[in-house]
Amino acid sequence: MMDVVRKNGDKINTKQLSNELGVEIIEISALKGDGILEAAELAIEVAKKAQKNPQHTFSGVVEHAIAHIEEATVHNMPENEQRWYAIKIFERDEKVLEQLNLDYDVQAHIEEDIKAVEKELDDDSESIITNERYYYISSILKSCYKKKNAGSMSTSDKIDKVVTNRWLGLPIFAVVMFLVYYISMVSVGLAATDWMNDGVFGDGWHLFGIGSSQYSQATDAYGDSDQIIDGFVAKYGNDKIANAIDIENENYAEANAKKALEQLVDKTPSDAKVVYQTQDEETLEVTYHENTSKAELNSAVLAYLNTDYKEAYGAPDTSNYGIWVLGIPVLVGNGLEAVGAANWLIGLINDGIIAGVGAVIGFVPQMLVLFLLLAFLEACGYMSRIAFVLDRVFRKFGLSGKSFIPMLVGVGCGVPGVMASRTIENERDRRMTIMTTTFIPCGAKVPFIAMIAGALFGGSALVSTSAYFIGMAAIIISGIILKKTKMFFGEPAPFVMELPAYHLPTAKNVLRSMWERGWSFIKKAGTIVLLSTIFIWFTTYFGIINGDFRMLAEDEIDHSILAAVGGAIAWIFKPLGWGTWEATVASITGLIAKENIVGTMGVLYGASGNVYATIGSVFTSVSGYSFLVFNLLCAPCFAAIGAIKREMNNAKWTWFAILYQSGFAYAIAFMINQFGGMFTGNINAIGLTFAFALLAGMIYMMVRPYEESVKPAKKIKQTKSLEGAV
Amino acid sequence: MPLTLANVGEENIIKRVGGKPEVKQHLENLGFIAGGNVTVISAISGNVIVKVKEARVAISREMAQKIIV
Numbered sequence: 001m002m003d004v005v006r007k008n009g010d011k012i013n014t015k016q017l018s019n020e021l022g023v024e025i026i027e028i029s030a031l032k033g034d035g036i037l038e039a040a041e042l043a044i045e046v047a048k049k050a051q052k053n054p055q056h057t058f059s060g061v062v063e064h065a066i067a068h069i070e071e072a073t074v075h076n077m078p079e080n081e082q083r084w085y086a087i088k089i090f091e092r093d094e095k096v097l098e099q100l101n102l103d104y105d106v107q108a109h110i111e112e113d114i115k116a117v118e119k120e121l122d123d124d125s126e127s128i129i130t131n132e133r134y135y136y137i138s139s140i141l142k143s144c145y146k147k148k149n150a151g152s153m154s155t156s157d158k159i160d161k162v163v164t165n166r167w168l169g170l171p172i173f174a175v176v177m178f179l180v181y182y183i184s185m186v187s188v189g190l191a192a193t194d195w196m197n198d199g200v201f202g203d204g205w206h207l208f209g210i211g212s213s214q215y216s217q218a219t220d221a222y223g224d225s226d227q228i229i230d231g232f233v234a235k236y237g238n239d240k241i242a243n244a245i246d247i248e249n250e251n252y253a254e255a256n257a258k259k260a261l262e263q264l265v266d267k268t269p270s271d272a273k274v275v276y277q278t279q280d281e282e283t284l285e286v287t288y289h290e291n292t293s294k295a296e297l298n299s300a301v302l303a304y305l306n307t308d309y310k311e312a313y314g315a316p317d318t319s320n321y322g323i324w325v326l327g328i329p330v331l332v333g334n335g336l337e338a339v340g341a342a343n344w345l346i347g348l349i350n351d352g353i354i355a356g357v358g359a360v361i362g363f364v365p366q367m368l369v370l371f372l373l374l375a376f377l378e379a380c381g382y383m384s385r386i387a388f389v390l391d392r393v394f395r396k397f398g399l400s401g402k403s404f405i406p407m408l409v410g411v412g413c414g415v416p417g418v419m420a421s422r423t424i425e426n427e428r429d430r431r432m433t434i435m436t437t438t439f440i441p442c443g444a445k446v447p448f449i450a451m452i453a454g455a456l457f458g459g460s461a462l463v464s465t466s467a468y469f470i471g472m473a474a475i476i477i478s479g480i481i482l483k484k485t486k487m488f489f490g491e492p493a494p495f496v497m498e499l500p501a502y503h504l505p506t507a508k509n510v511l512r513s514m515w516e517r518g519w520s521f522i523k524k525a526g527t528i529v530l531l532s533t534i535f536i537w538f539t540t541y542f543g544i545i546n547g548d549f550r551m552l553a554e555d556e557i558d559h560s561i562l563a564a565v566g567g568a569i570a571w572i573f574k575p576l577g578w579g580t581w582e583a584t585v586a587s588i589t590g591l592i593a594k595e596n597i598v599g600t601m602g603v604l605y606g607a608s609g610n611v612y613a614t615i616g617s618v619f620t621s622v623s624g625y626s627f628l629v630f631n632l633l634c635a636p637c638f639a640a641i642g643a644i645k646r647e648m649n650n651a652k653w654t655w656f657a658i659l660y661q662s663g664f665a666y667a668i669a670f671m672i673n674q675f676g677g678m679f680t681g682n683i684n685a686i687g688l689t690f691a692f693a694l695l696a697g698m699i700y701m702m703v704r705p706y707e708e709s710v711k712p713a714k715k716i717k718q719t720k721s722l723e724g725a726v
Numbered sequence: 727m728p729l730t731l732a733n734v735g736e737e738n739i740i741k742r743v744g745g746k747p748e749v750k751q752h753l754e755n756l757g758f759i760a761g762g763n764v765t766v767i768s769a770i771s772g773n774v775i776v777k778v779k780e781a782r783v784a785i786s787r788e789m790a791q792k793i794i795v
Contacts, residue, residue, distance in 0.1 A: 123760075124747065124750075126747070126751050126754075127750065127759075130751070130754040130755065130759060131754075131759050134757070134762065134779075147780075156782070157767050157782070160767050160775060160782070161734075161767065161768060164768040164770065164775055165768065166769065166771075169770060384784070385784075387784075388770070388773060388775060388784040389770060391773055391786060392771045392773055392787075395786075495773065495784065495785065495786035495789070496752065496753075496783065496784070496785050496786070496789060497783065497785075498756070498781055498782070498783050499775060499782040499783065499784055500782075
């Protein structure tokens with residue numbers, strides 16, 4: 001910290017200090033890296049020489065007692081260790097006393113000496129030593145340390161007066177967090193993640209964004225033309241027309257397509273009214289556009305045949321704009337097809353490995369941006385102030401002030417959220433935070449929430465809002481319940497933290513911290529996520545049809561191993577109102593990545609053409625909501641489970657976390673289904689009784705008094721803020 | 727009076743540090759010793775940031791109440 005000393009204009013007389021302490025002194029700055037090598041070299045040199053005994057002395061009475069103790073207990077030890085042991089015995093240090101295992105007589109004798117000193121100085125022995133040391137320190141400092149502006153407030157204090165202010169503290173924090181969230185999740189991060197998911201791990205992307213805007217203009221101009229034409233073909237056309245205008249058809253030829261469209265226009269009566277449908281790519285929601293007139297068909301046909309803003313007939317093709325780079329799945333797929341690989345191998349590599357691992361890697365840019373910002377906040381010293389500002393609020397439900405950051409990050413993705421819990425030093429608080437962070441609906445759960453809302457609740461925005469509230473309520477309820485269990489009870493850890501002075505961190509430190517976290521996440525994607533995606537892929541796409549074990553096509557998934565497993569365990573979810581194998585399988589595939597729930601349901605419920613209608617007929621609003629809540633709160637995706645395992649660093653706690661989350665999700669979904677059934681006239685007496693019992697049990701767990709802690713926390717861990725290596 | 731009631735910005739002299747031996751020891755190790763100076767820099771509903779022995783330490787209300795100035 002010598003850089004700070006010099007900057008403040010303070011003076012330390014190192015020569016004088018060296019004389020007083022009897023050791024050599026090197027000025028270093030860990031932040032800047034000054035003097036570290038010299039210090040290490042000197043340490044080696046000194047270690048080779050004979051050791052000198054320390055020079056400082058305590059006041060008369062204490063020295064007297066220590067001399068006594070030395071003589072009575074440790075006189076046969078090496079000379080340079082005697083004094084240290086004697087002081088520890090004087091302090092009644094448990095570990096040292098245990099190690100020395102003194103005779104009862106000797107101990108009683110020493111105890112008398114210690115008691116006498118304690119009486120004389122009116123304090124306990126440990127405090128006496130502490131006080132003596134501080135007295136000694138200030139006596140030395142007087143002669144060799146000169147502070148330039150003693151007593152006045154430093155810049156750091158002035159900043160603290162504002163950012164930890166009673167009124168401004170929380171608003172400032174909210175603004176900072178909003179910026180962090182906005183930059184990492186919305187502006188920079190989202191763009192980067194979209195590029196990874198839809199570009200690198202999707203169909204492809206425009207190099208440097210060249211051509212993207214032309215493409216989106218072209219798509220806007222083209223609009224729903226394809227769907228409109230399809231709607232008219234379905235009513236007035238025939239298969240021949242449909243095939244002729246299908247660009248992906250093998251025998252497609254532009255001349256034929258044009259002829260077919262003319263035919264279609266001829267066949268359509270001038271007063272025709274047609275319904276056509278469009279589907280949202282993410283949520284699979286189908287919208288019907290009724291009363292479409294022949295005029296719209298005419299303009300759709302014109303758009304189809306237009307080659308001014310696109311190169312060929314039909315919908316504009318992204319690859320014709322700017323410089324189009326193919327996505328990895330496309331490249332690999334083409335490559336594998338070119339070398340004549342078997343279908344199952346292409347499926348395994350593309351649908352299994354690349355899709356699964358890609359879904360995880362896709363979050364990397366977003367996470368790197370987030371980690372960079374968090375590393376900066378941490379290194380400059382603001383993070384420890386946040387914990388201070390929020391501590392009182394979070395203490396109310398058993399979490400620490402530092403739990404907020406993981407939860408905030410968890411809104412984007414649970415994996416960095418769980419990893420952000422690392423800044424919490426207290427082990428109990430950290431474990432609790434890890435267990436509850438993934439209750440917050442992450443970005444990947446949003447499409448699925450939108451799907452349930454659209455299919456069963458008419459797209460009400462209240463459903464997704466309620467999902468966030470349920471997530472927060474789950475955290476608060478779990479916090480209160482867990483804090484009162486044996487595993488978490490005990491004195492709430494006192495909040496004590498040394499706050500580093502604000503400083504601008506070095507780029508090296510911030511980048512290193514970002515990379516360490518980012519890399520451990522990437523490694524995870526290569527191991528646990530890879531294996532589990534292969535497993536799920538295999539069980540989804542293989543199965544027995546008519547006695548043969550073989551690979552399945554997309555529409556045969558109901559014969560897969562996973563379907564069989566889902567069917568076998570679907571009964572577990574009967575009490576929740578959705579004990580079908582489809583819903584069970586969707587929940588299982590949600591473990592790979594929560595956005596898979598939408599994809600799986602799309603495949604399983606998509607046979608009739610309209611996923612939403614099928615979901616609407618299979619689920620009631622009550623069972624649908626129960627399904628939503630269960631998947632919202634239950635075990636997170638494998639990537640997040642991996643993060644939990646890494647942060648818990650303990651298999652038992654990882655399992656406990658996952659089981660707790662799933663159990664909690666089950667209990668809440670069960671109550672929703674049973675109580676919901678009560679209001680919608682679908683009463684199940686046994687289920688309802690259980691639900692009431694469960695609710696009563698949960699309320700009891702929340703309101704019961706804190707158990708007396710059997711043993712006070714033995715040692716209060718000193719909490720040091722993360723200040724790099726300073 | 728306990729440190730929680732001290733005015734922001736005023737320098738106080740610590741009269742006594744209370745609490746269980748472990749808590750007391752911990753506070754003393756951080757520099758809260760009888761006779762020493764302590765200045766409250768910021769306070770939020772009982773939690774305080776103080777300047778003690780030229781270091782800035784944030785402590786919760788429960789701990790601050792054990793420091794008598």
